[in-house]
Amino acid sequence: MSWDWEKLKEQQRKRDGLPPQMDEFVKKFGEFKVPGAPLLILVILLVLIGSSMFYTIRTSEVGVVQRFGKFVRTTQPGLHFKLPAGIETVKRVNVRRVMTEEFTGSVTGYATANSNITLMLTGDLNVALVPWIVQYRIKDPYHYLFKVRNVDVLLRDMSEASMRLVVGDRSIDEVISKRNEIAVESQELLQKEMDQAETGIEIVTIEMKKTDVPAPVQPSLNEVNQATQEKEQTIYQAKEEYNKAIPAARGEADRTIKAAEGYALDRINRAKGDAARFMAVYEEYVKAKDVTRRRLYLEALKELLPKLENKYIVDADQKNLLPLLNLGKQDGGIK
Known part of the structure; x- marks a missing residue:
């Protein structure tokens, strides 16, 4: 089979x-x-x-x-x-699409898996939480594709470095209150680094989110802020008192100076007038000494006699002058 x-x-x-x-x-x-x-x-x-x-x-x-x-x-x-x-x-x-990188919390790929990229040290040795967003686009496709490997990783690293550099030069109060200035400065710095690395990336804008401090240091920061407010209030009150006292003192000083200047001017003018009168009299005296001397004598008597109460005139040629008693008490005395 x-x-x-x-x-x-x-x-x-x-x-x-x-x-x-x-x-x-x-x-x-x-x-x-x-x-x-x-x-x-x-x-x-x-x-x-x-x-x-x-x-x-x-x-x-x-x-x-x-x-x-x-x-x-x-x-x-x-x-x-x-x-x-x-x-x-x-x-x-x-090349027109605007892409976004967010830096708002913990990231991986760093020292530890719980690293907080927004935790930064300020210039006055305080700690702040600084979240931000980077918006960018591709301006040079050749550089973007062939010049740098892993452009996105480089962008994140340089963005973090730029932000830490800017924040490290400012106080905690500036970091909280001047976010726009920090965003502009960090954008300029990041764009400079991207151009130097030939990444072909243009930074469109950097937007700062709400900046705060870590929860454990919040009470201490509140105390610092309260002390700062009290300090500013004290300075304001001192300036207010200063603005009241200084103008008044300056006004009083100006009035004293003006009065002194007026008195000095009056004394100078009087002295000049007296000197002018003396020179005029002296010129007349030089021309006619007897007449001028007699005129001065008569003018002096004219000014002096009205101030005297009782006047007794004795003849200069009188030789046998009898003593006169109680001349001032006789109503019919010779005047």
């Missing part, structure tokens, strides 16, 4: 659920024939090659063409031609 071993093996495979052997599959595929198959395959290959030679770049993108992996050129939005696939490839880079 002859056994059909091939038939038995086929039945065994069907029972066991095994797939057909590869050689049998290839054999059957070779037996399958379609009229004009080589021509059809050639047409399909030509269509595939032709379709890979044309590509379209959108309005928000820039095409980066590589030939065997080497950068060749960049292309602007529109329909373009390139060598077939396998020779030239195209990478489309969106």
